[in-house]
Amino acid sequence: xxxxxxxxxxxxxxxxITGLIPGIGVTAAMILCFPFxxxxxxxxxxxxxxxLACMVQYSGSLTSIYFGIPGETNSLPASIEGIKxxxxxxxxxxxxxxxxxxxxxxxxxxxxxxPFIDLITNQLVQSMSTNFKSIIFIIVIxxxxxxxxxxxxxxxxxxxxxxxxxxLPGENNLKQGFQYTFDIDALQMGIPLISxxxxxxxxxxxxxxxxxxxxxxxxxxxxxxxxxxxxxKNIKSILRGGLIGYICGFVxxxxxxxxxxxxYAVETKINSTSVSKKxxxxxxxxxxxxxxxxLPLFLLGIPITGSEVILYDLLVxxxxxxxxxxxQTVTNNVILKLIPWFILTNILAVVICWPLSKNIIGLLNxxxxxxxxxxxxxxxxxxxxxxxIDNRVIFYLIITAILSVFGVLLxxxxxxxxxxxxxxxxxxxxxITRQLIMLS
Numbered sequence: 489x490x491x492x493x494x495x496x497x498x499x500x501x502x503x504x505i506t507g508l509i510p511g512i513g514v515t516a517a518m519i520l521c522f523p524f525x526x527x528x529x530x531x532x533x534x535x536x537x538x539x540l541a542c543m544v545q546y547s548g549s550l551t552s553i554y555f556g557i558p559g560e561t562n563s564l565p566a567s568i569e570g571i572k573x574x575x576x577x578x579x580x581x582x583x584x585x586x587x588x589x590x591x592x593x594x595x596x597x598x599x600x601x602x603p604f605i606d607l608i609t610n611q612l613v614q615s616m617s618t619n620f621k622s623i624i625f626i627i628v629i630x631x632x633x634x635x636x637x638x639x640x641x642x643x644x645x646x647x648x649x650x651x652x653x654x655x656l657p658g659e660n661n662l663k664q665g666f667q668y669t670f671d672i673d674a675l676q677m678g679i680p681l682i683s684x685x686x687x688x689x690x691x692x693x694x695x696x697x698x699x700x701x702x703x704x705x706x707x708x709x710x711x712x713x714x715x716x717x718x719x720x721k722n723i724k725s726i727l728r729g730g731l732i733g734y735i736c737g738f739v740x741x742x743x744x745x746x747x748x749x750x751x752y753a754v755e756t757k758i759n760s761t762s763v764s765k766k767x768x769x770x771x772x773x774x775x776x777x778x779x780x781x782x783l784p785l786f787l788l789g790i791p792i793t794g795s796e797v798i799l800y801d802l803l804v805x806x807x808x809x810x811x812x813x814x815x816q817t818v819t820n821n822v823i824l825k826l827i828p829w830f831i832l833t834n835i836l837a838v839v840i841c842w843p844l845s846k847n848i849i850g851l852l853n854x855x856x857x858x859x860x861x862x863x864x865x866x867x868x869x870x871x872x873x874x875x876x877i878d879n880r881v882i883f884y885l886i887i888t889a890i891l892s893v894f895g896v897l898l899x900x901x902x903x904x905x906x907x908x909x910x911x912x913x914x915x916x917x918x919x920i921t922r923q924l925i926m927l928s
Contacts (some may be wrong), residue, residue: 499536503543514541514795519685523873539833545774546837549586565752565770584715586771587842593772594834596730597779625916632905644905651909674883687891692899725765733773737780747777794904801911
């Protein structure tokens with residue numbers, strides 16, 4: 489219990505920092521925390537991820553509202569409408585509205601999920617067959633080919649091919665022995681995941697990091713009473729945004745981005761002149777979509793976002809097998825156990841990102857160079873630490889350096905298809921091979 493609480497609080501703290509820095513999303517945070525995460529058990533891994541991802545939704549609103557700079561694409565509506573409050577010296581009103589709206593959004597997601605979790609799980613177990621895993625992999629491949637880089641099939645195919653090529657060195661699970669090691673002993677254990685994540689996610693992120701934000705914030709009131717009056721006035725938009733966000737959260741690859749932008753588009757059609765309605769609808773959708781987006785991973789074993797594919801790899805390493813009928817019952821219980829922690833995270837997030845928002849935003853008083861140096865140190869330390877555990881420190885650093893060159897060259901593209909296939913590629917190929925053998 490105490491260990492889980494500590495993990496939850498760490499996720500909240502890191503999620504707060506992550507959401508404040510434009511360009512550093514949940515995926516990047518998971519990479520930086522990788523050395524810590526490899527030591528956590530399954531449930532604590534899930535708690536850390538959920539608290540981190542949930543907190544990012546809250547703290548990301550602060551930079552959007554105060555500065556008009558979205559930390560990620562799901563914060564774009566908040567940056568458009570939130571800055572209008574700030575220009576009128578009413579940022580505190582927008583912050584409070586978004587915080588309460590996000591809390592309601594999370595509550596909506598829980599209220600929809602809780603009554604139907606047994607039904608969803610039972611139907612899933614009954615539908616399982618020998619081809620179930622193959623169907624999952626087909627969905628993942630289609631996501632990689634058509635879910636990123638503006639559905640540019642050629643670019644995504646190249647990224648998938650590169651990811652698969654990087655996954656090949658190491659042990660061959662279909663035959664005894666190793667493959668594509670080129671007589672290099674260190675390659676017998678494969679190319680390290682942290683090296684690939686660092687090179688194709690973190691290095692481009694650090695390379696493209698934005699300049700220092702001007703955090704000279706005018707004195708802002710927090711309108712404690714007025715916020716709740718405004719929440720009551722916008723309750724229909726909040727409920728509508730929460731429902732839209734939950735539904736859109738299941739869409740692979742775009743989840744919370746689709747949630748917030750769809751809710752914003754719908755609200756713009758209905759209430760085109762109301763800044764508060766458009767703002768709170770998108771932010772409510774963000775948080776309800778965040779909870780919904782984790783359900784396909786837990787119930788189907790399908791990671792539908794970049795950060796989830798990292799979580800998936802960590803969970804599988806711990807022995808988690810989502811597609812077994814027995815595991816489905818365990819997963820069902822885990823989701824129910826997760827709900828109180830999710831609610832706790834949301835409550836703490838409201839406190840941190842509303843009355844304490846001006847104190848939290850002060851963390852942005854860093855130059856671009858200082859942030860870059862800090863992130864580079866974390867990247868190097870992470871690779872050295874994991875390399876030490878794996879007895880391959882020099883190999884980790886060399887591979888990371890080589891792949892980082894490709895990461896910089898590909899920085900204008902979303903490399904998540906590469907990450908998906910690197911983690912799942914060999915398993916997909918082995919599954920296809922087994923299916924072909926069974927058919928022959």
